[in-house]
């Protein structure tokens with residue numbers, strides 16, 4: 001198997017995630033400030049990945065549990081922080097009842113199209129008075145990248161297929177309404193443009209596409225994948241490559257919602 005074919009099999013490879021995409025947790029450090037965990041509070045880190053933010057929350061004195069649906073991530077989280085509590089759990093079916101003072105989630109909810117199921121589980125898992133603090137991709141997140149992917153696939157002879165798009169990027173209105181429908185009080189919501197530098201210089205965009213957008217390319221042969229990735233880079237280079245660094249055109253929602 002050549003490199004491109006092998007790379008596309010690497011989604012949720014925890015070592016690659018930590019070595020080439022560490023910006024994901026680094027950029028969310030101030031989301032933890034929004035959560036503002038207090039000593040001995042019981043906190044759930046929903047979609048904890050390799051555990052770096054779980055650790056940050058624990059270091060502030062809270063009792064924290066990290067969950068992720070990817071066993072590879074939980075395995076790595078346990079290696080990174082053996083003293084912390086991690087488990088493989090699907091966010092669509094949270095098994096907790098009135099257990100947590102706070103539920104925290106960074107860069108995960110855009111992977112789950114069944115948003116309502118997640119919100120229902122979060123509501124059940126929070127104690128009355130508990131808070132839900134989250135950041136994820138909002139409306140028009142990575143719009144330029146998605147548009148370049150669609151155009152490159154079209155040129156390669158693969159017509160648009162919305163089923164291949166793995167992401168849920170709601171507007172504040174849409175997501176806020178869902179939270180309110182399920183009894184939450186929305187106390188803070190914002191949608192911010194965040195042009196985000198990718199690691200690894202010239203390789204940055206290819207790494208990002210292979211880690212996060214691989215679903216779009218599964219039908220392609222290895223040769224088609226190489227040509228298509230190059231086409232996407234060519235389209236994006238004028239706007240998203242500056243001073244030897246690739247950027248992703250992130251647009252992130254942040255919310256705080258209270259369970260009455």
Ligand code: BEZ
Pocket residue numbers: 107110136137141142167212250251
């Ligand atoms: C994001 O963090 O916004 C994101 C990451 C991967 C794919 C799509 C969006």
